[in-house]
Amino acid sequence: MSNAATADNTDQTPITGPGEEPMVMPERRDLHFLPPKERINDWHKLGPHMTQFMNALSLFFPAGERLFIDAVREYRDQIPDPDLKKAATAFIGQEAMHSREHIEYNQLMAEAGLPAEKLDAFVWSLLDFLKDYTPGFMPLSATIALEHFTALMGGFVLDHPEVMQGSQEDYQRMWEWHALEEVEHKAVCFDVWEKCVGRGPGAYARRTVGMVAATAIFWPLVVAFYLRMARASEECRQEGWRGHLTVLKTLFGKPGILRRQIPEWLAYFQYSFHPWQQNNSHHLQKLEQLAEEAEAAYSTHH
Ligand SMILES: [Fe+2]
Ligand SMILES: [Fe+2]
Numbered sequence: 001m002s003n004a005a006t007a008d009n010t011d012q013t014p015i016t017g018p019g020e021e022p023m024v025m026p027e028r029r030d031l032h033f034l035p036p037k038e039r040i041n042d043w044h045k046l047g048p049h050m051t052q053f054m055n056a057l058s059l060f061f062p063a064g065e066r067l068f069i070d071a072v073r074e075y076r077d078q079i080p081d082p083d084l085k086k087a088a089t090a091f092i093g094q095e096a097m098h099s100r101e102h103i104e105y106n107q108l109m110a111e112a113g114l115p116a117e118k119l120d121a122f123v124w125s126l127l128d129f130l131k132d133y134t135p136g137f138m139p140l141s142a143t144i145a146l147e148h149f150t151a152l153m154g155g156f157v158l159d160h161p162e163v164m165q166g167s168q169e170d171y172q173r174m175w176e177w178h179a180l181e182e183v184e185h186k187a188v189c190f191d192v193w194e195k196c197v198g199r200g201p202g203a204y205a206r207r208t209v210g211m212v213a214a215t216a217i218f219w220p221l222v223v224a225f226y227l228r229m230a231r232a233s234e235e236c237r238q239e240g241w242r243g244h245l246t247v248l249k250t251l252f253g254k255p256g257i258l259r260r261q262i263p264e265w266l267a268y269f270q271y272s273f274h275p276w277q278q279n280n281s282h283h284l285q286k287l288e289q290l291a292e293e294a295e296a297a298y299s300t301h302h
Contacts, residue, residue, distance in 0.1 A: 024281055025086065026185040028093030031177060031294045033101055034301070035170035037108040041235040045166035048235035049243030050250060054175065055109055056225035057153075059116060060218075061102040063123040064146060065095040067131070071139035072189055075196045084191050091188040094181045101174060114232050119225050126217075134213075137197060141210025144189045146218065148211070148268050151186035151275060152261045154179030158283040160255045170301075173294055180287050187275040204271055211268055 035043065044051040069092050079085040109116035131139060157163055157179040164172045197203045226247070230236040236243055251258045264278055 024184055024187070024276075024284065025083070026090040026094055026181065026188065028090050028097060029177075029181070029287075029291050030097060031101075031291060032298045033170055033174040033177070033294060034104055034298065035108070035168065035174060037111060039168045039171065040108045040112045040114075041233050043168040043171040045164075046246050046250060047243055048233055048239045049230055049247050052229040052233055052236060053226045053247050053251075054171075055114070055116075056119075056222060056229050058102050058105055059109075059119045059225055060123055060222070062099050062106065062120060063127050065099040065102075066124075067127050067139060068143045068147065068189065069095050069099075071143040072192055075140065075192050078196045079192060080195060084188075084195060087185070087188045088192055091185045094185055098178055098181065101178075105174070109229075114229055119228065123221075126221075137206045138210060138213070140189065140193055140197065141207050142214050144193050144207060145211040145214035145268070147182075147186060147189050148265070148275065149214070149218065150182040152264050153257070154182035154186075155278070155280050155283070156255075156257050156261060158183065158280065158286075160257075163250070163255060163257065170297060173290065173297065176286075177290055177294060180283060180290065183280060184284055184287065190275050208269055215265075 040051075040055070042048045042051055044054055072088050072092060076085065076088050079088060106116045106120060130142070157175065164175060193203070193207065197206065230243070250256075253259070267273055267278070
């Protein structure tokens with residue numbers, strides 16, 4: 001039975017499977033956030049630069065999540081395990097909801113005069129280029145690598161709520177929702193890879209190639225996007241260069257969003273790696289309450 005599967009997980013309680021790894025069935029949640037546009041340049045409690053760092057990450061989601069969805073769809077008919085097939089469908093549904101919400105969020109950036117449309121278009125054309133000029137296994141290989149990043153980032157935000165607490169609450173809630181669902185579905189694409197591409201040395205080589213490529217392309221682009229966004233933001237100009245130090249400290253010092261992910265990033269290169277070996281499924285108990293809060297907040301605002 002697949003690690004992504006469980007027959008009954010309606011109460012959000014993680015169920016431990018054969019290998020002590022939880023078996024989690026993700027669920028598509030049709031939630032709306034629409035955070036306030038007047039805070040788009042300064043919603044993070046650590047100030048305008050940290051805001052633009054998170055905004056820059058958001059710019060990767062519409063095109064990135066489209067890549068993930070298409071990559072999994074390519075293999076969906078070949079998935080032998082019905083539970084995994086169900087999980088793949090739920091994964092596609094979750095990413096489609098994330099994408100929809102991030103498109104609206106990114107639109108707020110464009111309306112505020114930030115270069116969101118240009119940067120978003122760049123990601124679309126880069127991913128189209130990669131799809132056209134790399135071997136056929138690359139979209140799913142890149143997807144499982146990037147899903148490892150989103151699961152690590154999401155897991156970090158959940159392990160260290162102080163990173164987001166005190167920020168504007170609609171932005172905070174939206175990122176927390178995304179973080180939770182990234183953890184919830186973190187093994188789905190990986191399981192699809194193992195069932196459809198395989199677990200042998202060839203499949204291992206191809207998934208490590210995907211991780212090396214994803215790391216080499218994604219993180220330099222995040223830095224470039226962040227710098228471009230910070231340059232365009234009046235609030236960042238007012239905050240001055242110290243804002244960059246705040247971001248550096250948060251990523252590499254304390255709490256060290258990226259620094260602390262290095263061991264878990266390296267774990268991906270183990271031959272027997274599986275995403276649920278890093279078992280943080282206890283966070284998923286928060287999903288139900290968060291969904292209720294999001295629905296209540298959205299209905300009061302609209
Ligand atoms: Fe997502
Ligand atoms: Fe994801």
